[in-house]
Amino acid sequence: MSQEILLEDMQCVYQKPATLTDDYMHYCPGCGHAVAHKILMEVVQEMGIQEDIVGVAPVGCSVFAYNYMNIDMQEAAHGRASAAATGIKRVLPEKYVFAYQGDGDLAAIGTAETIHTINRGENILIVFINNGIYGMTGGQMAPTSLLGQKTSTSPYGRDVEHNGYPLKITDLIAHLPGAYYVTRQAVHTPNTVRKFKKAIKNAFEFQKLKKGTCFIEVVSNCPSGWKMTPKETLAYIEEKMLPEYPLGDLKVPTQNNN
Amino acid sequence: MIKGTVLINSENCKGCELCIVACPQESLSLSQKINLRGYRYVELSQDNCTGCTNCAIVCPDSAITVYRQSKQNYKKAV
Ligand SMILES: Cc1ncc(C[n+]2csc(CCOP(=O)(O)OP(=O)(O)O)c2C)c(N)n1
Ligand code: SF4
Ligand code: SF4
Numbered sequence: 001m002s003q004e005i006l007l008e009d010m011q012c013v014y015q016k017p018a019t020l021t022d023d024y025m026h027y028c029p030g031c032g033h034a035v036a037h038k039i040l041m042e043v044v045q046e047m048g049i050q051e052d053i054v055g056v057a058p059v060g061c062s063v064f065a066y067n068y069m070n071i072d073m074q075e076a077a078h079g080r081a082s083a084a085a086t087g088i089k090r091v092l093p094e095k096y097v098f099a100y101q102g103d104g105d106l107a108a109i110g111t112a113e114t115i116h117t118i119n120r121g122e123n124i125l126i127v128f129i130n131n132g133i134y135g136m137t138g139g140q141m142a143p144t145s146l147l148g149q150k151t152s153t154s155p156y157g158r159d160v161e162h163n164g165y166p167l168k169i170t171d172l173i174a175h176l177p178g179a180y181y182v183t184r185q186a187v188h189t190p191n192t193v194r195k196f197k198k199a200i201k202n203a204f205e206f207q208k209l210k211k212g213t214c215f216i217e218v219v220s221n222c223p224s225g226w227k228m229t230p231k232e233t234l235a236y237i238e239e240k241m242l243p244e245y246p247l248g249d250l251k252v253p254t255q256n257n258n
Numbered sequence: 259m260i261k262g263t264v265l266i267n268s269e270n271c272k273g274c275e276l277c278i279v280a281c282p283q284e285s286l287s288l289s290q291k292i293n294l295r296g297y298r299y300v301e302l303s304q305d306n307c308t309g310c311t312n313c314a315i316v317c318p319d320s321a322i323t324v325y326r327q328s329k330q331n332y333k334k335a336v
Contacts, residue, residue: 029272029273
């Protein structure tokens with residue numbers, strides 16, 4: 001039986017969201033950035049807020065996010081996405097505003113902006129893609145690289161003496177009073193993707209209620225920088241990344257904290 | 259069992275195989291053919307898809323569209 005005949009009595013249950021452009025993504029095969037883009041845009045479509053949202057793209061592999069997300073977007077200088085998002089949100093308080101940043105962007109060059117944005121409790125969402133490496137520039141060590149992780153600037157593996165410990169910036173910022181909702185998610189399996197999607201929805205609902213900064217870390221991958229096949233990165237995430245960066249909520253709104 | 263099927267945009271597929279890992283039915287496999295960008299792409303190789311959407315959810319390149327038999331038609335069939 002041909003597929004066309006089969007399709008006649010079937011209904012479409014999943015397709016590419018209309019809020020993504022038709023552009024072919026430049027990301028390497030299996031890159032978590034692409035999944036994160038898609039899920040963000042699925043939420044935008046489902047909430048019907050395509051006209052009411054502004055995103056800020058970082059410097060890093062996701063520098064071209066504005067080519068793929070079919071919404072209003074602004075590019076920021078390296079590490080400054082949350083500062084740019086602050087300005088946008090203050091001028092356009094009725095828009096949903098988010099900053100999308102990698103770990104080199106957010107947790108190295110942009111550490112100051114990140115901490116102060118959240119400390120001010122800016123009413124934005126920060127999506128933080130933690131792939132433990134600088135993908136765009138050729139796989140250099142990031143603050144979030146794991147101990148022992150081989151990168152182009154730690155060819156014998158990251159060691160504490162020279163490089164310090166992996167920076168758990170999400171744990172750090174969760175303590176700031178301006179942070180309202182802080183969670184760590186992933187996008188490497190169907191179930192983690194579904195949970196990530198729920199987390200984005202939560203964050204936008206909180207933003208509507210003007211609750212403060214929402215922060216979603218995504219434990220992601222970089223097959224090219226890690227020098228692995230996309231399939232191999234799945235095991236690396238489970239066995240190496242998740243013990244260091246366990247998934248779950250770090251700060252959820254409670255009775256005393258709303 | 260509910261019947262489903264997938265349509266794969268072979269030109270957008272980068273052959274990362276994440277969908278193959280995500281599929282509980284082992285319905286998908288990598289084709290021997292390559293697309294215009296030089297990637298081996300994924301194909302539906304078994305007629306046992308249930309339309310669970312797992313493959314499409316993890317596909318970075320939104321290359322998979324999933325269809326499922328509607329409940330009405332499902333009842334008619336059994
Ligand atoms: C001011 C400035 N310093 C350094 C760079 C070089 N640079 C470009 S991207 C990048 C790091 C990107 O890493 P990350 O944020 O982890 O994103 P990924 O590429 O891994 O997604 C650096 C250091 C730059 N573009 N601008
Ligand atoms: S270098 Fe890494 S982070 Fe950048 S697109 Fe490729 S896999 Fe993704
Ligand atoms: S997940 Fe998408 S891009 Fe990767 S092999 Fe499957 S269809 Fe192709």
